[in-house]
Amino acid sequence: MPELPEVNLVVDHLGRLVTGREIQSSALFRERLAPHDTPERFASELSRVSIESVTRRGKFIVFTLSGGKFLLTHLRMSGRFALLPNEMPDPKFTHAVFYLNGDEKLVFQDQRHFGLMRVVGDGGYESLPEVAKLAPEPFSTDFSVKYLRAKMAASRLPIKQFLLDQTKVCGLGNIYAAESLYHSRINPELVANAVSTRKISQLHQAIISVLETAINHASRVEVDASNIGGNFYGDDADGDWMVYAREGVECGRCGKPIARIAQGGRSTYYCPRCQR
DNA sequence: ACTAAAGCCTGGCTGC
DNA sequence: TGCAGCCAGGCTTTAG
Numbered sequence: 001m002p003e004l005p006e007v008n009l010v011v012d013h014l015g016r017l018v019t020g021r022e023i024q025s026s027a028l029f030r031e032r033l034a035p036h037d038t039p040e041r042f043a044s045e046l047s048r049v050s051i052e053s054v055t056r057r058g059k060f061i062v063f064t065l066s067g068g069k070f071l072l073t074h075l076r077m078s079g080r081f082a083l084l085p086n087e088m089p090d091p092k093f094t095h096a097v098f099y100l101n102g103d104e105k106l107v108f109q110d111q112r113h114f115g116l117m118r119v120v121g122d123g124g125y126e127s128l129p130e131v132a133k134l135a136p137e138p139f140s141t142d143f144s145v146k147y148l149r150a151k152m153a154a155s156r157l158p159i160k161q162f163l164l165d166q167t168k169v170c171g172l173g174n175i176y177a178a179e180s181l182y183h184s185r186i187n188p189e190l191v192a193n194a195v196s197t198r199k200i201s202q203l204h205q206a207i208i209s210v211l212e213t214a215i216n217h218a219s220r221v222e223v224d225a226s227n228i229g230g231n232f233y234g235d236d237a238d239g240d241w242m243v244y245a246r247e248g249v250e251c252g253r254c255g256k257p258i259a260r261i262a263q264g265g266r267s268t269y270y271c272p273r274c275q276r
Numbered sequence: 277a278c279t280a281a282a283g284c285c286t287g288g289c290t291g292c
Numbered sequence: 293t294g295c296a297g298c299c300a301g302g303c304t305t306t307a308g
Binding site for chain 1 (some may be wrong): 280
Binding site (some may be wrong): 002006013043059074075076077112115116130164166173174175178211231244245266267 | 299300301302303304
């Protein structure tokens with residue numbers, strides 16, 4: 001489900017709700033949520049520890065715990081959290097529960113079972129392969145035009161699919177990849193290494209501004225503690241999107257209907273006139 | 277080293 | 293109303 005701005009929102013709210021609190025005990029109900037841990041180890045590692053901070057790297061959520069431990073979480077398509085009173089029954093699709101001080105529990109729900117958790121001890125999470133190979137954070141100076149140009153020069157993927165590769169650009173998903181291409185007026189089927197230097201600069205700027213706009217939008221949204229999923233645009237709202245999920249709708253710039261094509265088994269939305 | 281396709285899951289929606 | 297087929301904002305693994 002979530003892309004960088006949504007994960008950012010989840011991290012903000014979790015940080016506000018659970019930073020400084022103690023996890024008294026934990027339970028893992030679906031083993032494959034945490035394939036590196038047994039339910040026993042998951043429960044024992046995540047008991048009597050406090051949550052020092054909640055941060056983000058790419059689309060991973062990082063709980064920094066006392067004792068030098070971390071809990072790395074990825075929401076994938078449908079993962080979300082809820083902070084609930086202990087006496088409430090666990091909601092549908094609850095795969096892990098963290099019982100906090102104060103008679104509240106943080107539950108992790110995941111309808112599609114794609115989400116992942118991993119308990120990390122010595123060595124920290126940054127050296128884990130799935131984290132180490134991530135591209136630089138899009139708001140960092142490491143994510144420069146020069147960096148993007150070098151990565152694009154080495155890829156023969158259509159630019160849309162290139163943008164979804166978290167080792168090349170991190171934080172974009174299907175929505176914001178399409179939006180970034182719309183704003184920089186690049187055809188999604190254009191091969192990455194064929195994009196002009198000038199267009200690469202525009203794309204670089206578009207990625208940052210599209211993510212910033214969404215994060216700003218998210219900051220004005222109230223989140224219910226019982227549904228911390230980051231879906232701040234609602235299920236079928238247009239959001240601020242110019243192309244995503246707008247097939248057939250007139251382009252906001254030129255009036256031509258937005259088109260939808262399939263790329264790598266995913267839908268891509270774009271304006272055939274503005275994005276030649 | 278890079279790319280294409282299948283796979284992981286469930287549920288909601290559409291069209292017959 | 294039922295049912296098949298499609299779709300969904302992510303990522304990994306396997307095969308080429």
